[in-house]
Structures are given as C-alpha cells and as structure tokens.
Amino acid sequence: MISFIQILLIVTALTAISYEVLMTQQIVKTCGDSVLMGFLTGLIMGDVTTGLLIGGTMQLMSLGLAGYGGASVPNYRVGTAVGVAMAIATNGGLEVALVVGIPAATLGVQLDVLAKMFGTVFLHMAERAADNGEYKKSYRIIFWGNLVGSRVALTNTYPALFFLMLGSAFIESLLAVIPAWFISGLSVSGNVLPALGMAILLKYMPIKGNMHYLILGFVLSVYFKLDILPIAIVGGIIAVLVYQKLQKESSNQVNVAGGLGDE
C-alpha cells in the first residue's frame, strides 16, 4: 500500500525535480532526473535498490530525449515516480514499473501540448497587465501562472497525483487479469528499450564521419571488457586531442584569410 503521506512526498519531490529540469536547468541533469526520481521514490517507499533499478532503466530509455526547439517528449520522470511506487507497493519489480510507468510517461506528450496551450492563456494575461502599465502584476502572473498551470504542474504534479491516487490495489487487480506471457514479454522489452535512447542520441550526434568512434567505444566494452568510467576517460583524452586539432585548423584558416581583423 502507498500511504497518503508517501504520495504527498513523492509528488513534492517530482514537482521540485521537474521545476529544476524545466526552469533552472543546472543541477539535476548531471545525475539524471529519472535516476534521482527513482532514488528519492525508493527512499520514500523504503526500497532504494528497486527505485534505482527502475529509475536507471527509465533514464536509459529517455537518454537523448530533450525538448529540442520546444518539442514534446515522453515524461519518464512521471513514469519513474509512479512506476517505482507501484512496483514497491505491489512487490512487482521492473515489470510492474513498466506496465504503469510507460503509459504514464507517454501520456506526458499529450499533456505537454495541453500545457503549452495553457501557457498562451497566461501569456495574454501577462501582456494585458503590462499594457496597462501594471508590471508587478505581469511578473506575478508569469510566476504563479507558471507554478499552477504550466508544464511543471500539468505534465508532472497532476498526472502523478492521479496515477498514485488510483492506488496499488487498482494496479494489482489490473495485473491479475494480464496474462503471464504479456508480463514476461514486457520485461524482455524493458531490456531492449534502451536501444531507443541510444538511437535517438545518435540522431543528434554528428555520426557521419565519426562512426569509428562509436565502434571504438563498443569494442573497448565488448572485447577489452572495460567499465564505462575508464572508457569515458579514454574518450575524454581523445576529445582533447580532437579539440586541439580543430583549434589549430581554425587558426590556420584565419591566417590564410589574411588576418582580415587587423586591417
């Protein structure tokens, strides 16, 4: 069972993390929002290991998903919060987390569109206030409108509250009617889904002409059996070399151009 206090704590943590991810954008991204969400939810529910496993898996699925240019993407933070809470409450592990977490996460896209429509409402209110010379009021509308009617609330706080209120009893009865092959198939899917995160990342990377680096990382892991951290260090060294080479090339180009800046 999930107590009311636990729901409250989870939703508060989710709201704070989401605000940081969407607004200040300087802290949570360094450890991964879903990882942190999984850790905190696990802590609140009393099973940190499960929380981290699910949060980590969701994070891997979401790698590369960022709202570039304002695009709407699945919200794996909500998926993690709801998934971890339900998984621990029903003792169901990663499978249960995926059963409830993925729908909760993908619902994020529709809600995000809705939230941006609401944003227009607050924009117009703030504009009107500024038109009347009421600047303080305009700031207040932006700040508070943002808190209660924005992406933070509409795509995180409210849906998480809804799913958690449905309760673990609902999820348990749902699981009772779902056949076993479906659950085991879902757990195999959970292992394959990080491929999507990787694929999306590669879409954003200058992969053309850099394919050999991808193979290098793969080979270092598969055949040299190195951990991720040493591979990242090797990668860091190579990145420094690449940067030095590029800097040299750009300064050469300036010289060839005849030092236009000096004339």
Added chain:
Amino acid sequence: MSNQKLTKKELWKFSMRYALTAQACQNYETMQSCAVIYSMGPFLEKIYADDPELLKKKFKAHFQFFNCQTYFGAAINAAALAIEETKTDDATAVAQAIKTSLMGPFSGIGDALFNTMPKVILAALSAYAAVEGSFLTGAILLAVFSPLLIWARWQIIQLGYYQGAKIITEHHEQMNNIREAISVLGIIVIGALIATMVKVNTPLTITVGEAVQPIQELLDKIFPKLLPALATFLVYKGLDMKKMNTVKMVWLIIVVVMALSLLKVLG
C-alpha cells in the same frame, strides 16, 4: 560599449530571474518570452522610468517570440538589455535583431553542450550505476558538475552583458570546436553503452546431429553483443520511417519484442 549600468549583483539578479522562469508559461505563440519579460522587465522599468509610453512599447517588443537554449537565452537577453541601456532611438530594433539572429545558432550549440552532453555522458554514467544499485556515482557527478554548469552559465551571461553580442559571435568558432570534440567523447560513450545497457538474447538453438547448440553461445564466442548492436541499428533506421516519432517507437518496440518473445526468438 562602456555605458553598462548594472553591477555584478544586479546582473546576478537578472540571471536568477531568468533561471527561475526560463521556460515559464511556455506556449506555441511566443515560446519563452515570459522569461524575457520576467528577467528584463524590472531593469527596463528603471531605464525608461522617465518615459512611461516608451516603456510600454519596450515591454510589447520584448513580449515577442523568443526561444533558445536557456543559458544562451539568458546571455543573449543580457546583451539585449545592455543595448537597451544605451537609450538610443533604435535600441529596441537592434536588441530584437540580435535576439532573433542569435537564438537559432546558439540553441544548437547550447543544446549540444549543456543538454545533450550532460545527458549522454553524466546521466548515462549515473543510470549505469543506478541499475547496478548505487546512487554514489550520481551523487558525485551532481556534486562536481552542477557547480561547473552554474559557473559556465554565469560566465556566458557576463560575456553577453559586458561584451555585448560582439564577443558571443567572435567565440562562435571556438564553441563549435568544443562541441565537436565533446561529441566525439559522447559517441565513444554511446558505443560502450550500446554494448552494456541494451540487452538482447535469443534462446534459439541449432541441432547438429545429436548435439544441440544454443545460438547465443556461438554468438558470444564470435561476436558478443551482436544482437544489441543490431537492435540499436534497426531502431535508429526505424526512426526515419514516415510518420514515426519516439512515442510510437516505444510502443512499436514493445509490440515487436513481445511477439518475438512469444515466438521464443528472444528471451
């Protein structure tokens, strides 16, 4: 430009106001303009206190469309504010021109440097440790890199304000080179992540005479992790399909994998 009037402390206030509302009330009409108004507004009020009608026009102008990665967004608006402080007749026109011309290119650089890279490298490392059951890696990364990000963002904003848009443009090439180099690191890490985090196994076997040979065992000897690499490649190509998006892809993967596991091809 040497007529900047903001002290460091005031610029910090600007920077915090921008951070607090960076994507506030984001909407399809003007995207992040609410953050622009929230951060720049109080300073515009001060600069144009003597001309209420002009001030209204300034607000109207800065309520226009703005969308950029948020660190560079803050820096570009700091530059725009510095221009507004000159109080010249065409200040707003120049400020708007700078905003619209810089927000596109710097979104690209900013997203790569401050959104994609932290996710690929830091969040992936953290997720990797989390799956193994430890938050220590995540906590260390957070403690080390958050101050770095905060510092980097503050440097960019100061550049924007004190040097104007000029310097941002001049450092364009260097930042591109940094991005290019970090991309290499990112690609190497992704290569390793595909091998470790994507898990695809097959329970299929081949029977040679009496002996039953599991295919997975053969694969592990010759080309371990061939299946994860293959799966990633297929998803990568699949994303190019018409009308495909990431949400559809999540469900498509689940359906396909489930079917294959039902047929005992994957397990």
